[in-house]
Amino acid sequence: MAQVVCIANQKGGVGKTTTAVNLSASLAVAEKKTLLIDIDPQGNATSGCGAQREEASQSIYQALIDQVPLKDLLRDTELNFLKIIPSNIDLIGAEIELVPFPDREIRLKNALKEIKREFDFLIIDCPPSLGLLTVNSLTAADSVLIPLQCEYYPMEGLSQLLKTIDLIKIRLNPELKIQGILLTMFDKRNNISHQVSEEVRKHFGSLVFNTVIPRNVRLSESPSFGKPIILYDAGSRGAESYLDLAKEILSREG
Amino acid sequence: MAQVVCIANQKGGVGKTTTAVNLSASLAVAEKKTLLIDIDPQGNATSGCGAQREEASQSIYQALIDQVPLKDLLRDTELNFLKIIPSNIDLIGAEIELVPFPDREIRLKNALKEIKREFDFLIIDCPPSLGLLTVNSLTAADSVLIPLQCEYYPMEGLSQLLKTIDLIKIRLNPELKIQGILLTMFDKRNNISHQVSEEVRKHFGSLVFNTVIPRNVRLSESPSFGKPIILYDAGSRGAESYLDLAKEILSREG
Numbered sequence: 001m002a003q004v005v006c007i008a009n010q011k012g013g014v015g016k017t018t019t020a021v022n023l024s025a026s027l028a029v030a031e032k033k034t035l036l037i038d039i040d041p042q043g044n045a046t047s048g049c050g051a052q053r054e055e056a057s058q059s060i061y062q063a064l065i066d067q068v069p070l071k072d073l074l075r076d077t078e079l080n081f082l083k084i085i086p087s088n089i090d091l092i093g094a095e096i097e098l099v100p101f102p103d104r105e106i107r108l109k110n111a112l113k114e115i116k117r118e119f120d121f122l123i124i125d126c127p128p129s130l131g132l133l134t135v136n137s138l139t140a141a142d143s144v145l146i147p148l149q150c151e152y153y154p155m156e157g158l159s160q161l162l163k164t165i166d167l168i169k170i171r172l173n174p175e176l177k178i179q180g181i182l183l184t185m186f187d188k189r190n191n192i193s194h195q196v197s198e199e200v201r202k203h204f205g206s207l208v209f210n211t212v213i214p215r216n217v218r219l220s221e222s223p224s225f226g227k228p229i230i231l232y233d234a235g236s237r238g239a240e241s242y243l244d245l246a247k248e249i250l251s252r253e254g
Numbered sequence: 255m256a257q258v259v260c261i262a263n264q265k266g267g268v269g270k271t272t273t274a275v276n277l278s279a280s281l282a283v284a285e286k287k288t289l290l291i292d293i294d295p296q297g298n299a300t301s302g303c304g305a306q307r308e309e310a311s312q313s314i315y316q317a318l319i320d321q322v323p324l325k326d327l328l329r330d331t332e333l334n335f336l337k338i339i340p341s342n343i344d345l346i347g348a349e350i351e352l353v354p355f356p357d358r359e360i361r362l363k364n365a366l367k368e369i370k371r372e373f374d375f376l377i378i379d380c381p382p383s384l385g386l387l388t389v390n391s392l393t394a395a396d397s398v399l400i401p402l403q404c405e406y407y408p409m410e411g412l413s414q415l416l417k418t419i420d421l422i423k424i425r426l427n428p429e430l431k432i433q434g435i436l437l438t439m440f441d442k443r444n445n446i447s448h449q450v451s452e453e454v455r456k457h458f459g460s461l462v463f464n465t466v467i468p469r470n471v472r473l474s475e476s477p478s479f480g481k482p483i484i485l486y487d488a489g490s491r492g493a494e495s496y497l498d499l500a501k502e503i504l505s506r507e508g
């Protein structure tokens with residue numbers, strides 16, 4: 001049963017792309033058929049997996065605006081069980097171009113229908129905003145995973161994000177559930193990391209993953225080699241923490 | 255002569271808000287009349303200065319959409335020479351609401367006209383996107399300051415940002431110049447910080463500020479007290495580096 005998981009948070013730099021790339025790679029290593037969809041115009045998930053954006057003459061943009069079938073946009077990665085649908089620069093204009101379409105919020109959901117069955121997991125990396133690209137992703141998703149950097153400004157934005165998720169549930173996607181809140185860049189030497197972790201667990205309890213992603217320099221190095229952390233440095237704490245996350249998600253599947 | 259400086263980078267979490275708040279505060283400490291404008295729906299610069307977003311019944315949204323004069327939106331901060339125009343949640347819808355206006359790209363530029371003369375510096379904090387809010391800011395600005403986190407993904411987005419700035423210069427704001435590229439969260443223990451710094455200085459030479467902002471935990475703590483770093487911990491390396499940045503910008507004024 002295919003699961004569509006949207007990685008979203010309008011706060012910038014909280015680890016959305018790092019989570020999308022490395023969770024996808026960890027699921028692929030566990031031999032789950034995984035599709036990573038990069039709907040962020042920055043295209044970081046595309047390059048983080050080694051796919052080049054320039055070559056991406058066709059991208060998710062063509063599916064959203066020109067309704068090209070997703071199966072024609074699939075590209076291989078270095079991992080057998082991981083495929084990607086890349087992003088490219090055209091997406092920058094997509095938010096404004098989608099406005100006049102009557103079905104502007106459900107174009108991704110409709111595009112996913114014909115391909116969903118071929119995968120166990122479809123992971124969507126979102127841009128840092130609550131615009132139409134993120135709305136399309138939340139509407140197409142079965143669940144949303146919220147990366148939360150252990151700092152003050154990211155905490156501030158959490159209630160707004162949860163309100164937006166509620167609105168999407170009421171108006172566009174009643175099935176949408178919260179897969180979980182993932183604490184990222186946790187630095188045990190900083191008070192603020194401990195404060196944020198305590199406060200989030202107090203307020204959100206079991207919605208918070210047991211797995212915590214530590215601040216780990218290998219995670220910020222691996223994108224420059226176009227490789228998920230599991231292929232760049234499998235023994236690092238960064239790689240282990242994302243394998244743990246994949247295990248935690250798979251164990252919830254039941 | 256009033257200078258409008260736009261703090262922009264579509265990559266999330268690179269230090270736009272931290273730079274906007276702490277550069278504004280440092281200029282105010284140097285007794286320059288400074289206005290901080292928060293055009294990011296997240297409203298981090300508003301809370302980073304101690305202003306509460308809930309109270310912000312009126313915000314920059316009213317100026318952009320309802321054309322309320324900016325002088326009616328000014329609010330005081332703890333620093334005598336620093337005023338702020340806050341953001342609030344209404345801004346989330348602004349990007350779509352602005353689309354039908356014929357003057358949609360120049361509404362901020364027009365709003366600033368009647369207030370610009372009262373200040374030495376007007377600093378605009380932008381959201382992590384290249385949508386209409388950032389386009390309005392680039393069009394209203396005399397110069398753009400680009401914070402660049404010393405990591406791989408932020409480097410990737412730089413060429414796209416520079417292309418967008420060129421487009422704005424051609425179509426909307428021929429006077430726009432690049433104030434500079436500011437290296438942020440520099441960690442001398444990480445190779446990647448040194449690599450990024452070398453590469454950026456090689457490509458962009460004197461466009462890169464001499465001042466480098468170090469990774470400093472006091473900078474990520476001060477927003478939770480609603481204070482710029484100069485009021486939270488004036489002796490910290492974070493506070494010193496933003497005072498250095500203000501001095502460098504003032505010395506360029508000539």
Ligand SMILES: Nc1ncnc2c1ncn2[C@@H]1O[C@H](COP(=O)(O)OP(=O)(O)OP(=O)(O)O)[C@@H](O)[C@H]1O
Nearest residue numbers: 012013014015016017018128214215216220266405
């Ligand atoms: N656990 C970690 N340890 C160290 N560095 C990290 C970690 N997670 C992410 N990073 C680095 O922090 C930066 C921000 O992460 P990332 O780009 O994944 O966030 P994002 O939420 O996708 O950003 P955006 O909002 O721009 O899409 C990147 O340079 C990344 O390499």
Ligand SMILES: Nc1ncnc2c1ncn2[C@@H]1O[C@H](COP(=O)(O)OP(=O)(O)OP(=O)(O)O)[C@@H](O)[C@H]1O
Nearest residue numbers: 012151266267268269270271272382468469470474
């Ligand atoms: N030099 C620094 N040292 C340590 N932490 C920093 C530094 N600069 C910023 N931070 C922290 O890093 C995070 C990202 O910074 P900030 O929110 O200013 O970036 P931004 O570009 O404004 O993000 P967004 O794209 O969401 O608007 C914040 O939690 C901030 O407190």
Ligand SMILES: [Mg+2]
Nearest residue numbers: 016017040044
């Ligand atoms: Mg990202």
Ligand SMILES: [Mg+2]
Nearest residue numbers: 270271294298
């Ligand atoms: Mg910001």
